[in-house]
Amino acid sequence: MKFRRLITGAATAALVLGASLLGPAGAAAQPAAAAEVYVALGDSYSSGVGAGNYDSGSGNCKRSANAYPQQWAAANSPSAFHFTACSGARTTDVLANQLGPLNSSTTLVSISIGGNDAGFADAMQTCVLQSTASCVNRMGVANNYISNTLPAQLDSVYSEIRSRAPQARVVVLGYPRIYQLNGSCIVGISEQARGAINNTANHLSDITSKRAADHGFSYGDVRSAFTGHEICSSSPWLHSVTFPIGDSYHPTAAGQTGGYLPVFASHA
Structure with missing residues (x-):
């Protein structure tokens, strides 16, 4: 019994x-999903220049609480979040100064890079201050750089990211077109110059997308998200020439929230 x-x-x-x-x-x-370990790399489009509410401790890197990496981290509570993106960064700056937090435990990486290498800011200055012919010529120089020099520089960064963080999902973010053509702007640079700028932005995105894909990374194309929100649209998410001057041609807080954040989140 x-x-x-x-x-x-x-x-x-x-x-x-x-x-x-x-x-x-x-x-x-x-088993419970492992918490994310997220590292946000890149240039001013990732640090959040133009979006305001900067971390005083980030100095000239101007990391914004409104930047898409910071917003994603706030919403998703990763177990660790390292925000090393910095205004003005080029590929060499990423390699030298931003990759320290990456390791075998990193699960998620985001990056936007390449615009400064191609001299896009300098080219924009040429377009604003000089003639249409000078603008078109300067954008041609940038396009040549993007075609022939930038791919190897992107490869160096992407290869180093994969070497340091072999398990991470890597999301490469591109850049928006700057202008809505035939839009509401009645002053400023010519429509031909605006078209040349957009063509260079498209070329930069296309080359970056190809390099990301060849490394097995996801590519977050923000051009569709910003369509209807370019400069000269009725609801721009990009600053035109503004003060402080460094904010010019960068996403506003609305551009980070409505443009970059959902594109990144769809790949994260």
Whole structure:
């Protein structure tokens, strides 16, 4: 009799244990997903220049609480978040100054880089201050750089990211087109110059997308997200020439929230 009770008790315990492992639907219990370890790299489009609310401790890097990496981290509570993106960064700056937090535990990386290498800010200055012909010529120089020099520089950065963070999902973010053509602007640079600027932005995005894909990284193309929100649109998410001057041609807080954040989140 006692032996039978022991068997019955053991069977009951086994059933209870089995139910707890299977869960309410009878499915095998899954281990809890590991918390994200997120590292945000890149240039001013990732640090959040133009979006305001900067971390005073970030100095000239101008890391904004409104930047898409900071917003994603606030919403998703990763177990660790390292924000090293910096205004003005080029590929060499990423390699020299931003990759320290990457390691085998890193699960998620974001990066936008390449615009400064191609001299896009200098080219924009040429377009604003000089003639249409000078603008078109300067954008041609940038396009040549993007085609022939930038790919190897991107490869160096992407290869180093993968070497340091072999398990991470890497999301490369591109750049928006700057102007809505035939839009609401009645002063400023010519429509031909605006078209040349957009063509260079498109070329930069296309080359970056190809290099990201060749490294097995996801590419977050923000051009569609910013369509209807370029400069000269009725609801721009990009600053035109403004003060402080460094904010010019960068996403506003709305551009980070409505443009970059959902594109990144869809790949993260």
